Amino acid sequence: xxxxxxxxxxxxxxxxxxxxxxxxxxxxxxxxxxxxxxxxxxxxxxxxxxxxxxxxxxxxxxxxxxxxxxxxxxxxxxxxxxxxxxxxxxxxxxxxxxxxxxxxxxxxxxxxxxxxxxxxxxxxxxxxxxxxxx
Numbered sequence: 001x002x003x004x005x006x007x008x009x010x011x012x013x014x015x016x017x018x019x020x021x022x023x024x025x026x027x028x029x030x031x032x033x034x035x036x037x038x039x040x041x042x043x044x045x046x047x048x049x050x051x052x053x054x055x056x057x058x059x060x061x062x063x064x065x066x067x068x069x070x071x072x073x074x075x076x077x078x079x080x081x082x083x084x085x086x087x088x089x090x091x092x093x094x095x096x097x098x099x100x101x102x103x104x105x106x107x108x109x110x111x112x113x114x115x116x117x118x119x120x121x122x123x124x125x126x127x128x129x130x131x132x133x134x
Contacts, residue, residue, distance in 0.1 A: 035068045035100060037117035043128055045082040045090055047121055051098075052077050073102045080121055080130055093121070093130050101134060
């Protein structure tokens, strides 16, 4: 019985490590892809992120998604819209500028996840805040 519990604990630890590895979008050296980034939605609403019409990403409430379809060496004007369950706009945040570098950077999202760039929308009620790193 004790061996079974130890095996289960080791399996759980291995799965947790794998999931943390999968959510990270880069490593601490310069061989990553600069297009690899994360969008972090820490609000009770879904968000719609419009990268100048080049790409529109939808992120559910309280989730982090990976994004890698942006072009290197490009500055994007980003428009974030918070939407309710019906898809109606709740709040439109001011336009934000985000630069996707030509080489991979090591930015930190939540002090644990490394990525080349990130957008983070935070808040339970208005005013919501939008931060980025690139």
